[in-house]
Amino acid sequence: MGLNYNDLRCLMEWRRGESGGKVTTLGRLTLTLHPKDVSDLRQKLANNAGALAWLDRYRWAEFADDMFREVFKFDTVTSIDFSDYEGATVIQDIGAPLRPDLIGQFDLAVDGGTLEHVFNFPIAVGNLMRLVRVGGAVYTQSPCNSLAGHGFYQFSPELMYRVFSSQNGFEISFVRVAMAHNLSVEQTTGQHVYDVLDPAKYGGRVLLACQNPAVMMSLAVKRSDVEPFNEPVLQSDYIEKWSGEALVRLNWKGRLVERIGRPFAFLPRLITKFRDRKDASVRNVQAYKRLW
Numbered sequence: 001m002g003l004n005y006n007d008l009r010c011l012m013e014w015r016r017g018e019s020g021g022k023v024t025t026l027g028r029l030t031l032t033l034h035p036k037d038v039s040d041l042r043q044k045l046a047n048n049a050g051a052l053a054w055l056d057r058y059r060w061a062e063f064a065d066d067m068f069r070e071v072f073k074f075d076t077v078t079s080i081d082f083s084d085y086e087g088a089t090v091i092q093d094i095g096a097p098l099r100p101d102l103i104g105q106f107d108l109a110v111d112g113g114t115l116e117h118v119f120n121f122p123i124a125v126g127n128l129m130r131l132v133r134v135g136g137a138v139y140t141q142s143p144c145n146s147l148a149g150h151g152f153y154q155f156s157p158e159l160m161y162r163v164f165s166s167q168n169g170f171e172i173s174f175v176r177v178a179m180a181h182n183l184s185v186e187q188t189t190g191q192h193v194y195d196v197l198d199p200a201k202y203g204g205r206v207l208l209a210c211q212n213p214a215v216m217m218s219l220a221v222k223r224s225d226v227e228p229f230n231e232p233v234l235q236s237d238y239i240e241k242w243s244g245e246a247l248v249r250l251n252w253k254g255r256l257v258e259r260i261g262r263p264f265a266f267l268p269r270l271i272t273k274f275r276d277r278k279d280a281s282v283r284n285v286q287a288y289k290r291l292w
Helices: 005-015 035-044 049-057 065-070 121-130 157-163 236-243 252-261 266-279
Strands: 022-026 030-032 076-081 106-111 132-145 170-179 192-196 214-222 288-290
Touching: 005 035, 005 132, 005 170, 005 214, 035 049, 049 065, 065 076, 106 121, 121 132, 132 170, 157 170, 157 214, 157 236
Parallel strands: 022 076, 022 106, 106 132
Antiparallel strands: 132 214, 170 192, 170 214, 192 288
């Protein structure tokens, strides 16, 4: 998919004006910025002369290499791809064993929409994690909702929270979703972006089922040099069920619906339909928090 304005804002939040270091990307990423995005970035980057000069010469959907150098001030930009058709720095199947000379070499590894196209996802995401040093970060941008057919997979916040966990040597900084209006998500300006709560803290499944295409962004920092997936990656609500700690009790609303449903069987179905639509949307304020 490539990077867009939301990705820049997320990465700026993590980078915090630091300079130096090495960044690697899966594929040679493009960057799509609308005129309003460029205007907003001029204000946010007003004290960064190099970034302003880059914005002056920016062209729609150009490669993001110069952006990583001028805005985020990385010393080197390395792109890893299955093919050399876009001029990648390193030719490597990210779904196959990683070249030893790439392991732990980078301060930031960016997936701008590659992992969903790699059939062997566990190997690919494990390699993405191996690319960064301890203290470095992994940033991912992936399809989340209403983009079936874009790649092999669509991903959930649950997956990111469980993959980038302490047992795999990482700590999640954030998981977010951006709501678009077009199937080509880069064509949508002013996307609404939401923080997504960890389902383990939410106490159940954090669902998203809506007509809008949604893209998920996550950032995780590597805290220890642990080989990924030595332990099984398990869904949080099943862990709770298997532990015997999950005990479902109806609150007063549930008991009322149950009582009404005895003589009026259609009412619980209507109430449940309305509740499920809200719970599985960004209107669920217990799970989703609007950022911009």
